[in-house]
Amino acid sequence: xxxxxxxxxxxxxxxxxxxxxxxxxxxxxxxxxxxxxxxxxxxxxxxxxxxxxxxxxxxxxxxxxxxxxxxxxxxxxxxxxxxxxxxxxxxxxxxxxxxxxxxxxxxxxxxxxxxxxxxxxxxxxxxxxxxxxxxxxxxxxxxxxxxxxxxxxxxxxxxxxxxxxxxxxxxxxxxxxxxxxxxxxxxxxxxxxx
Ligand SMILES: [Ca+2]
Numbered sequence: 001x002x003x004x005x006x007x008x009x010x011x012x013x014x015x016x017x018x019x020x021x022x023x024x025x026x027x028x029x030x031x032x033x034x035x036x037x038x039x040x041x042x043x044x045x046x047x048x049x050x051x052x053x054x055x056x057x058x059x060x061x062x063x064x065x066x067x068x069x070x071x072x073x074x075x076x077x078x079x080x081x082x083x084x085x086x087x088x089x090x091x092x093x094x095x096x097x098x099x100x101x102x103x104x105x106x107x108x109x110x111x112x113x114x115x116x117x118x119x120x121x122x123x124x125x126x127x128x129x130x131x132x133x134x135x136x137x138x139x140x141x142x143x144x145x146x147x148x149x150x151x152x153x154x155x156x157x158x159x160x161x162x163x164x165x166x167x168x169x170x171x172x173x174x175x176x177x178x179x180x181x182x183x184x185x186x187x188x189x190x191x192x193x194x
Pocket of ligand 1: 040041042061139140141142143
């Protein structure tokens, strides 16, 4: 359910009516749903010239979205996008997946490339997530160009955005630091400087 603050012009100027309280789910996804980890270039060849990647190889490329809040979040209409580049160098947000249902507090949903099923995933690609979803396409995350994970809920700008630079180290799981996704060693260094 979307929270709508209605503004009405009355005799005394603006009347602000509060949304009904006591919703079952957190409705403000900002600062609540975040892309917290990303594995853009799984170890081994993740993009073959002639295709033919196995379901396990495809599933080794993933993004983790966590509910970092203290209430369940309604996922209805929330979608994950990434940056796709045109030959002329311009780019746009490309749709990866739209979600539904709800995500409980603290839980992580991992969006794998390919179609799975989860039973073919390697242990390291299963560990650390509560739910495993598949975007049912080819590889998603750019290797040789920068990329961003953007979470949208119908507006033109993402309510959460996290980016990494071109050529992330192969096999490195990128961790969220501020609005960036960086290799774990860099993330630990950033944490130690706080
Ligand atoms: Ca990739």
